[in-house]
Amino acid sequence: xxxIIKNTLFTAIVSELYKIxxxxxxxxxxxxxxxxANREGIVLTGGNSELFIEKTIPIQINEETVVExxxxxxxxxxxxxxxxxLKKLPDDIEISSDNLQSxxxxxxxxxxxxxxxxxxxxxxxxxxxxxxxxxxxxxxLKEVIKQTIFAVSKSDAKPxxxxxxxxxxxxxLTCIATDSHRLSRKEIEINxxxxxxxxxxxxxxxxxxxxxxxxxxxxxxxxxxxxxxxxSTENTNxxxxxxxxxxxxxxxxxxxxxxxxxxxxxxELISGIDRACVFSEEWKHNNVHxxxxxxxxxxxxxxxxxxxxxxxHQRISKVNGNPAMDMTFDGRFLLEALKGIxxxxxxxxxxxMMKPAVICPKNDNSYVQLISPLRT
Amino acid sequence: xxxIIKNTLFTAIVSELYKIxxxxxxxxxxxxxxxxANREGIVLTGGNSELFIEKTIPIQINEETVVExxxxxxxxxxxxxxxxxLKKLPDDIEISSDNLQSxxxxxxxxxxxxxxxxxxxxxxxxxxxxxxxxxxxxxxLKEVIKQTIFAVSKSDAKPxxxxxxxxxxxxxLTCIATDSHRLSRKEIEINxxxxxxxxxxxxxxxxxxxxxxxxxxxxxxxxxxxxxxxxSTENTNxxxxxxxxxxxxxxxxxxxxxxxxxxxxxxELISGIDRACVFSEEWKHNNVHxxxxxxxxxxxxxxxxxxxxxxxHQRISKVNGNPAMDMTFDGRFLLEALKGIxxxxxxxxxxxMMKPAVICPKNDNSYVQLISPLRT
Numbered sequence: 139x140x141x142i143i144k145n146t147l148f149t150a151i152v153s154e155l156y157k158i159x160x161x162x163x164x165x166x167x168x169x170x171x172x173x174x175a176n177r178e179g180i181v182l183t184g185g186n187s188e189l190f191i192e193k194t195i196p197i198q199i200n201e202e203t204v205v206e207x208x209x210x211x212x213x214x215x216x217x218x219x220x221x222x223x224l225k226k227l228p229d230d231i232e233i234s235s236d237n238l239q240s241x242x243x244x245x246x247x248x249x250x251x252x253x254x255x256x257x258x259x260x261x262x263x264x265x266x267x268x269x270x271x272x273x274x275x276x277x278x279l280k281e282v283i284k285q286t287i288f289a290v291s292k293s294d295a296k297p298x299x300x301x302x303x304x305x306x307x308x309x310x311l312t313c314i315a316t317d318s319h320r321l322s323r324k325e326i327e328i329n330x331x332x333x334x335x336x337x338x339x340x341x342x343x344x345x346x347x348x349x350x351x352x353x354x355x356x357x358x359x360x361x362x363x364x365x366x367x368x369x370s371t372e373n374t375n376x377x378x379x380x381x382x383x384x385x386x387x388x389x390x391x392x393x394x395x396x397x398x399x400x401x402x403x404x405x406e407l408i409s410g411i412d413r414a415c416v417f418s419e420e421w422k423h424n425n426v427h428x429x430x431x432x433x434x435x436x437x438x439x440x441x442x443x444x445x446x447x448x449x450x451h452q453r454i455s456k457v458n459g460n461p462a463m464d465m466t467f468d469g470r471f472l473l474e475a476l477k478g479i480x481x482x483x484x485x486x487x488x489x490x491m492m493k494p495a496v497i498c499p500k501n502d503n504s505y506v507q508l509i510s511p512l513r514t
Numbered sequence: 515x516x517x518i519i520k521n522t523l524f525t526a527i528v529s530e531l532y533k534i535x536x537x538x539x540x541x542x543x544x545x546x547x548x549x550x551a552n553r554e555g556i557v558l559t560g561g562n563s564e565l566f567i568e569k570t571i572p573i574q575i576n577e578e579t580v581v582e583x584x585x586x587x588x589x590x591x592x593x594x595x596x597x598x599x600l601k602k603l604p605d606d607i608e609i610s611s612d613n614l615q616s617x618x619x620x621x622x623x624x625x626x627x628x629x630x631x632x633x634x635x636x637x638x639x640x641x642x643x644x645x646x647x648x649x650x651x652x653x654x655l656k657e658v659i660k661q662t663i664f665a666v667s668k669s670d671a672k673p674x675x676x677x678x679x680x681x682x683x684x685x686x687l688t689c690i691a692t693d694s695h696r697l698s699r700k701e702i703e704i705n706x707x708x709x710x711x712x713x714x715x716x717x718x719x720x721x722x723x724x725x726x727x728x729x730x731x732x733x734x735x736x737x738x739x740x741x742x743x744x745x746s747t748e749n750t751n752x753x754x755x756x757x758x759x760x761x762x763x764x765x766x767x768x769x770x771x772x773x774x775x776x777x778x779x780x781x782e783l784i785s786g787i788d789r790a791c792v793f794s795e796e797w798k799h800n801n802v803h804x805x806x807x808x809x810x811x812x813x814x815x816x817x818x819x820x821x822x823x824x825x826x827h828q829r830i831s832k833v834n835g836n837p838a839m840d841m842t843f844d845g846r847f848l849l850e851a852l853k854g855i856x857x858x859x860x861x862x863x864x865x866x867m868m869k870p871a872v873i874c875p876k877n878d879n880s881y882v883q884l885i886s887p888l889r890t
Contacts, residue, residue, distance in 0.1 A: 219793050219821050226789040241822075248789060252822035413602040413624060417595050445595050446617075446628030 139211025140234035141175045143195070144204050145245070148180075148231070149224040151193050155184030156217040158191060158346055165261070167214055172260045173233070174212035179205050183260070184217060189343045190263055190377040191350075209234070212257035215241055223250060263377055266363040270335050272306060274328045276358040276371060282313045283344050285324045285478040285505060290341045291317035298383035300341050306362075307334025314388055320471050320494075321388060321508040322478065338385055339367060343378035350374055392506055393496065396487035398430060399458040401500055404484040408476045410438050410450050415469040417442035425512055426469035430454065433461045440469065455483060463488050466514045467495065475507045515587030516610035517551045519571070520580050521621070524556075524607070525600040527569050531560030532593040534567060534722055541637070543590055548636045549609070550588035555581050559636070560593060561753075565719045566639055567726075568751040585610070588633035591617055599626060639753055642739040646711050648682060650704045652734040652747060658689045659720050661700045661854040661881060666717045667693035674759035676717050682738075683710025690764055696847050696870075697764060697884040698854065714761055715743060719754035726750055768882055769872065772863035774806060775834040777876055780860040784852045786814050786826050791845040793818035801888055802845035806830065809837045816845065831859060839864050842890045843871065851883045 152171060160168035163186065172183040179196040197205050213235040224231070227245040235241045239254040283302065291299035296318075305312040312325040352358075352371050361368040369376040411426060417440065418424040429437045434457065439449045465488060476484060481499035488495050497507040528547060536544040539562065548559040555572040573581050589611040600607070603621040611617045615630040659678065667675035672694075681688040688701040728734075728747050735746045745752040787802060794800040799818035807813050810833065815825045841864060852860060857875035864871050873883040 216821065223789070223792045223824070226785070226792055247827040248786075248824070249826070250822060250824045253820065409602070413599070416599045416602055444629065445592065446626060448599075448624070448626045450625070451623040 139173070139175045139213055140207075140209040140232070141180060142206040142208070142230065142232045143180065145224060145227055145229045145231045147195065147199075147204055149221070151182055151195065152217070152221050152224055154349070154351075155182055155191055155193065156221045157349075158186060158189060159184045159217045160186040161218075163187065167255055167259050168261070169217060170214040170255055170260070171217045171220065172212060172214050172257055174257065175207045176210050177207065179207070183263070185261075185377070188340055188379050189346060190375075191346065192263065192375040192377070194373045196373065211235060213239055213241055214255040214257055214260050215252055220252065223252070264366065266361055266366055266368055266377075268361050268363060270306060270330075270332055270360075270362045272311075272328060272330050272360050272362075273357055274311070274326075274360070276352050276356040277354050278326055279311075279358055279360075279369075280348055282311065282324045282326050283348060286313040286315040286322040287341060287344055287348075288474045288478070289315040289317060289320050289322035289507070293317075298338055298381055298385050301338040301381040302341065302344055303336060303338050303385045305334065305336045306330050306332075314385075316386070316388060316508075319468070319510050320475065321391060322475065323388070323392075323507070324505045326504070335362065336385065337362060337367060338381040338383070339378060340381055343367075343376065347376055350376070391494075391508060393487075393489050393493060395489070396459055396496070397490040398460050398463040399485060399487045400430060400436065400454045400463075401456040401483055401485045402436065402452065402454050404476060404479050404482060404499075406452055407436075407484060408473065410452050411469055411472050411476065413450060414438050414440045414448050415473065416448065417445045418469060424469050425466050425514065426472060427464065427466050427514075429464040430457060430461050433457055465495070466512045467509055468512060471509050475509060478507065479505070515549070515551045515589060516583075516585040516608070517556060518582040518584070518606065518608045519556065521600060521603055521605045521607045523571065523575075523580055525597070527558055527571065528593070528597050528600055530725070530727075531558055531567060531569065532597045533725075534562060534565060535560045535593045536562040537594075539563065543631055543635050544637070545593060546590040546631055546636070547593045547596065548588060548590050548633055550633065551583045552586050553583065555583070559639070561637075564716055564755050565722060566753040567722065568639065568753070570749045572749065587611060589615055589617055590631040590633055590636050591628055596628065599628070640742065642737055642742055642744055642753075644737050644739060646682060646706075646708055646736075646738045648687075648704060648706050648736050648738075649733055650687070650702075650736070652728050652732040653730050654702055655687075655734055655736075655745075656724055658687065658700045658702050659724060662689040662691040662698040663717060663720055663724075664850045664854070665691040665693060665696050665698035665883070669693075674714055674757055674761050677714040677757040678717065678720055679712060679714050679761045681710065681712045682706050682708075690761075692762070692764060692884075695844070695886050696851065697767060698851070699764070699768075699883070700881045702880070711738065712761065713738060713743060714757040714759070715754060716757055719743075719752065723752055726752070767870075767884060769863075769865050769869060771865070772835055772872070773866040774836050774839040775861060775863045776806065776812065776830045776839075777832040777859055777861045778812065778828065778830050780852060780855050780858060780875075782828055783812075783860065784849065786828050787845055787848050787852065789826060790814050790816045790824050791849060792824065793821045794845060800845050801842050801890065802848060803840065803842050803890075805840040806833060806837050809833055841871070842888045843885055844888060847885050851885060854883065855881070 174181040183192045232244040241252045241254040243250040303314040311328045314323045359370045414426045427439045436452045441447045475497050483500035485500050494508040494510045550557040559568045608620040617628045617630040619626040679690040687704045690699045737744045790802045803815045805813045812828045817823045859876035861876050870884040870886045
């Protein structure tokens with residue numbers, strides 16, 4: 139194997155892959171990155187037991203030649219040292235490997251020789267038996283994931299809740315995440331006329347998907363198999379396992395009707411809740427009290443024993459129903475839910491004593507979040 | 515106590531003090547910041563058992579009123595929560611305290627009440643009995659500290675080596691730091707005609723001194739007492755204990771003469787040594803070999819067992835003495851030493867087998883560094 143490549147481009151991709159490489163795997167080769175040079179360009183692969191990312195660097199980008207392949211072949215290099223080295227080399231680098239898997243990296247007067255591993259020992263990416271396939275705008279997919287992923291369960295007690303449920307059907311993609319104290323559901327329109335199909339994708343794989351850099355017009359092709367999913371863009375394939383198990387039926391959880399409904403400025407409310415959480419420490423002092431007063435003011439208060447109290451008044455744009463409301467929520471949950479809302483105005487519906495609050499963008503039911511109140 | 519202040523200004527100073535406040539002291543009050551409002555402005559004090567910083571915010575800065583004191587008084591607040599709160603408040607804030615040490619922080623519609631502590635319980639700053647007093651440019655002081663402090667010992671085995679020795683005498687200030695494997699010595703001219711006097715200042719106190727933000731023309735007044743030192747600028751006093759004990763006599767360590775002396779481009783050498791250290795991990799794989807070849811090339815090589823080798827050639831501007839030289843050093847020590855040098859060219863003198871190398875800016879003996887070679 140032998141090729142010459144622009145270092146900035148190459149290092150950026152090696153760094154992306156380095157982050158997902160296993161560092162504590164029983165298979166030491168998983169801490170490496172597989173480099174393959176072929177006639178079409180360079181293919182880099184990195185991953186761990188749940189997730190693989192395969193990146194192609196084509197010979198030309200925007201009609202500019204970025205790679206010169208002199209000899210095809212492949213090798214695996216230790217990702218951490220390889221990345222650290224690349225970061226400190228000038229821009230034009232030549233990478234080659236011999237039959238003994240010794241990798242030679244040359245850049246001007248700097249000559250580095252790294253021990254590599256046999257590419258044949260790197261796990262083969264599984265062949266996927268495609269059940270469904272769907273194409274959509276990559277940015278829309280990222281958006282719907284971002285608006286739900288924060289609500290997944292952080293505990294492994296119920297593994298299925300650590301993933302995001304993706305429901306394909308009726309020309310819609312619905313993403314749902316819940317940790318049983320709160321729930322986030324967002325649906326978007328897609329082109330999908332086949333029979334409905336639901337899968338649960340691990341939180342970690344989606345987090346990596348969100349980090350992939352693509353232009354805002356890029357299209358992503360989703361291929362769903364019996365136990366895996368592949369997200370493909372022009373030069374990237376992300377392979378992820380699926381989480382098996384029965385996802386709870388969340389359809390019946392979302393209440394209809396309300397006792398009190400308020401509509402307010404989203405950004406201002408976010409700052410207010412953020413301030414109210416100032417004295418909170420992890421899971422302590424996190425209780426935020428919301429009360430409607432004078433039919434037009436939301437009073438936000440927290441009381442952290444031993445530290446102090448915070449009280450703030452915000453104007454409500456519109457109150458519907460009973461204006462007497464006083465409930466307590468986890469401030470972090472409120473904050474994360476509100477941060478998912480991009481619209482200027484947010485509507486919060488309170489169902490009364492111990493019923494969950496429903497948070498939506500004003501006049502938009504495609505994005506619904508539930509938060510259970512706290513007992514005080 | 516009651517005053518109104520610009521929040522950005524106030525928060526910046528509270529954040530500076532927060533960093534030095536004890537978090538794990540037997541005296542819980544040391545995790546607080548003392549706030550004192552008097553007719554001249556606001557005085558904030560924070561510290562730990564080794565070091566205190568006292569900052570004054572005057573009523574006016576550049577003829578603009580930044581503080582309005584309505585009632586004098588003082589109180590102590592928990593630094594962490596206080597800082598986190600301030601960061602999330604708008605710009606104009608009113609702070610007041612009552613006889614029960616309850617601190618009220620108001621900003622628009624946001625009202626916060628924090629529990630404070632009695633200012634009388636905060637440790638009193640010691641009165642200093644001044645033995646010597648010297649004034650110099652603050653930036654020059656920072657520079658001489660920066661150029662030596664990295665060489666202090668990181669181990670507590672010999673406490674005196676964990677500080678920087680400051681020698682005042684003959685119109686000179688000489689700073690020396692050593693961990694017995696390397697040494698850094700820098701001298702600058704000051705106005706000091708009294709009898710010579712040496713002290714050892716803790717590394718931590720000097721690190722905080724380096725972080726103080728002052729204009730480049732600011733003057734610092736150094737007051738030295740029998741067991742403490744105070745650095746004073748216009749609005750800041752930094753009180754530090756001194757380290758007691760006999761600092762080793764380092765004068766005889768610096769060798770005269772050399773076997774091989776090379777002069778090279780500082781920045782290029784820094785990048786080369788930096789690259790050579792790429793495979794090093796903490797204390798492993800840190801050996802950097804330097805060899806002069808062909809009377810004009812410095813060959814920098816590292817060989818990290820199990821990972822690989824790096825080799826780089828750099829042009830030497832000038833070689834004096836015997837051009838056959840091949841020695842091994844700790845790469846991190848070389849790097850830290852070279853980074854202290856601001857001049858374009860650096861001169862390194864090798865004294866031969868197992869003798870320390872001497873690193874100086876070209877044609878400048880006011881800054882001298884020694885590094886012991888490694889056995890290989």
